[in-house]
Amino acid sequence: MTNNFVTNYNGMSMSTLVALNDADFEQEVLKNPKITLVDFWADWCTPCHMLTPILEEVASEYGDKIKIAKLNVDENAQTPPVYNIMSLPTVILFKEGKPLKTFIGVQGKEEFKKAIDETLGS
Amino acid sequence: MKPSEVNFSYESDNANMDTIYDVIIIGSGPAGLTAALYTTRAALKTLVIAGVKWGGQLMLTTLVENYPGFADGIMGPELMTAMRKQAEHHGAEVINTNFKSADFTSSPAEAGSLHASGQAGLAKPLEITTEDGKVYKSKTIIIATGADTKWLDVPGEKEKIGRGVASCAPCDAAFYKGKRVIVVGGGDSAMEEASVLTKFAQHVWVVHRRDSLKASDIMQKRSFENPKITFIWNSGITEVMGEGKVEQVLLKSNIKNQIAKIQIKDQNEDKEITPEELGGKSLETKDQQLSWQFPIDGIFVAIGHLPNSTLFKGIETDEKGFIKIHDHTKTNLDRVYVAGDVHDNEYKQAVTAAGFGCMAALEVEKYLRVQSETS
Numbered sequence: 001m002t003n004n005f006v007t008n009y010n011g012m013s014m015s016t017l018v019a020l021n022d023a024d025f026e027q028e029v030l031k032n033p034k035i036t037l038v039d040f041w042a043d044w045c046t047p048c049h050m051l052t053p054i055l056e057e058v059a060s061e062y063g064d065k066i067k068i069a070k071l072n073v074d075e076n077a078q079t080p081p082v083y084n085i086m087s088l089p090t091v092i093l094f095k096e097g098k099p100l101k102t103f104i105g106v107q108g109k110e111e112f113k114k115a116i117d118e119t120l121g122s
Numbered sequence: 123m124k125p126s127e128v129n130f131s132y133e134s135d136n137a138n139m140d141t142i143y144d145v146i147i148i149g150s151g152p153a154g155l156t157a158a159l160y161t162t163r164a165a166l167k168t169l170v171i172a173g174v175k176w177g178g179q180l181m182l183t184t185l186v187e188n189y190p191g192f193a194d195g196i197m198g199p200e201l202m203t204a205m206r207k208q209a210e211h212h213g214a215e216v217i218n219t220n221f222k223s224a225d226f227t228s229s230p231a232e233a234g235s236l237h238a239s240g241q242a243g244l245a246k247p248l249e250i251t252t253e254d255g256k257v258y259k260s261k262t263i264i265i266a267t268g269a270d271t272k273w274l275d276v277p278g279e280k281e282k283i284g285r286g287v288a289s290c291a292p293c294d295a296a297f298y299k300g301k302r303v304i305v306v307g308g309g310d311s312a313m314e315e316a317s318v319l320t321k322f323a324q325h326v327w328v329v330h331r332r333d334s335l336k337a338s339d340i341m342q343k344r345s346f347e348n349p350k351i352t353f354i355w356n357s358g359i360t361e362v363m364g365e366g367k368v369e370q371v372l373l374k375s376n377i378k379n380q381i382a383k384i385q386i387k388d389q390n391e392d393k394e395i396t397p398e399e400l401g402g403k404s405l406e407t408k409d410q411q412l413s414w415q416f417p418i419d420g421i422f423v424a425i426g427h428l429p430n431s432t433l434f435k436g437i438e439t440d441e442k443g444f445i446k447i448h449d450h451t452k453t454n455l456d457r458v459y460v461a462g463d464v465h466d467n468e469y470k471q472a473v474t475a476a477g478f479g480c481m482a483a484l485e486v487e488k489y490l491r492v493q494s495e496t497s
Contacts, residue, residue: 042296044292044296045293046181046182046198046199046292046293047175047181047182047290047293050174050175050176050177050181053218054174054218074296084285084366084367085297086284086285086286086288086294086297086367086420087283087284087285087288087293087294087297088293088294090284104283104284104285105175105284106174106175107174108174108219108220108253109174109254110253110254
């Protein structure tokens with residue numbers, strides 16, 4: 001349907017978050033010494049789109065201290081099963097290649113910050 | 123429209139802690155956003171505390187066919203985004219922050235007495251705390267926090283939420299391609315979940331504690347006629363089993379005449395069969411109930427919702443947690459109004475929630491007008 005304000009808001013999927021794929025997952029996440037949050041998402045998943053601006057805010061607050069990346073599960077079939085992804089969005093916090101914490105479903109900024117701060121401090 | 127075409131970005135923290143709002147609306151489903159539309163159009167300074175999962179239950183649905191005005195239906199997320207834009211267009215401030223707490227135990231009692239003496243213009247503002255620790259002040263409040271998934275509350279369930287136990291088929295169905303899935307429930311939501319799942323799953327079994335559905339006739343008919351859906355009547359899940367994921371469930375089914383068979387409806391036909399004929403395994407018969415085990419990959423829970431009322435101190439609820447209403451939209455406290463699924467255990471529709479939101483907004487407007495006239 002044509003709907004003015006909806007069409008006006010198209011093209012918002014521009015994201016400041018790093019897009020990952022199966023091929024670079026090892027290099028970008030597993031071999032990355034920094035804390036890395038990986039957001040497993042898909043285009044058809046409404047809550048995933050709600051999570052994006054939250055993660056973008058977290059990313060801007062921490063700057064270079066951490067990395068936040070997204071992996072599209074429709075385009076990358078190998079990585080999600082490794083981490084038993086059965087629900088979207090799922091965000092996994094990695095440190096030195098190890099999955100330390102899993103967030104299932106949309107969470108507030110504070111939840112991510114708490115986990116990041118705990119991991120940074122440890 | 124696809125979810126990717128909806129704009130979910132927002133301006134953060136545009137709300138002001140120094141402002142005394144005319145009304146703060148907690149919640150951003152059809153009730154909250156309709157309330158905001160009406161209060162802003164009445165020139166009331168309005169803040170909506172939308173939550174990180176803003177938009178309410180319709181954000182987790184696909185096609186909504188029973189919201190008036192859309193001949194071909196409308197996607198739930200699209201409808202909610204439109205409602206939000208409409209409220210914002212008229213001046214509502216909407217923040218995507220979670221509500222944390224509101225303690226009405228002291229101030230509204232004062233407000234009540236002030237109201238009686240007609241001096242509520244002097245009443246202390248009500249305070250609302252959000253998850254980021256900010257405190258917002260308002261002359262009135264509309265609680266429109268809705269309701270969240272009610273889980274089965276059986277052993278093995280909680281730790282497998284997101285790992286085989288789910289509540290949103292449009293979100294998670296794609297992970298169940300070629301898999302065996304149970305939907306628990308008998309209402310429209312359960313039928314919608316089952317229908318979405320049939321597009322991916324090998325087969326869907328609807329487990330329901332009765333032998334008939336509460337779902338609307340049209341949804342029942344579609345589900346009964348769907349060859350990929352089988353109904354298991356008079357049954358409930360008693361345990362979820364599996365290592366790190368869902369592998370089996372234990373069920374209890376009421377039996378008739380001591381015969382260890384379960385009642386099902388398959389291909390639109392009622393039958394009695396053994397669990398073995400369904401691919402399960404009988405374990406025990408006791409007190410007219412058959413315990414049995416069933417291999418399954420996923421469980422979608424759609425047995426209803428629990429009202430989000432526990433964070434409000436001083437607000438009366440019934441034994442199930444639904445906020446008690448007085449004069450349609452009022453809580454037990456002056457200046458605190460309520461709308462939608464957090465009080466409505468009867469209709470629970472998007473359109474009724476929107477209606478309740480409108481009613482609460484009109485009452486807020488009336489209250490503030492009377493106060494300004496008498497102060």
